[in-house]
């Protein structure tokens with residue numbers, strides 16, 4: 001039973017969840033019923049609630065100051081989020097999550113790579129994360145770069161073409177879809193990455209099939225702050 005007594009709403013939750021997670025791990029081995037409210041909570045609902053607080057301008061996380069020490073012990077994130085590197089998409093901020101709550105991977109275009117898959121698997125193996133969220137966003141520069149290549153023949157230097165090539169199939173898939181080409185490509189790219197994660201990792205596929213892990217998608221609107229979940 002958690003004995004946290006802090007009065008701060010966001011900070012004690014971490015300890016409660018930590019205790020709950022340990023309870024969960026024990027329960028998983030012994031097949032006891034999990035009773036912790038924090039474990040029974042849907043990780044996606046936790047993120048949705050945090051995004052709602054962010055948009056409302058009513059975050060519960062921080063300011064930290066000396067309180068940051070409470071998050072220094074081994075983290076037990078409840079979700080893995082694969083997001084774009086875009087500077088307007090600070091994952092913990094838009095979901096109002098304290099340090100240690102979310103295992104975050106970021107790469108331009110939020111595409112699936114071997115290192116991302118390894119990290120996602122690490123999240124499952126080490127932390128038993130129950131949710132993998134692929135997070136795209138409006139006005140994505142990676143998608144726009146690929147759009148510029150497909151529509152205008154733009155070329156890019158260095159390793160940038162690797163990102164462009166990775167999202168290009170989504171741009172092509174959205175070419176004839178009614179509506180805004182870029183925004184449709186962003187949505188397709190999220191779905192495609194979700195598929196790539198499951199098809200590219202036997203560990204993820206098995207965890208999904210067993211009901212231990214859920215793969216979800218979302219698109220963050222950089223203008224409103226809302227995440228639309230798919």
Ligand SMILES: [Zn+2]
Nearest residue numbers: 084086140141
């Ligand atoms: Zn982006």
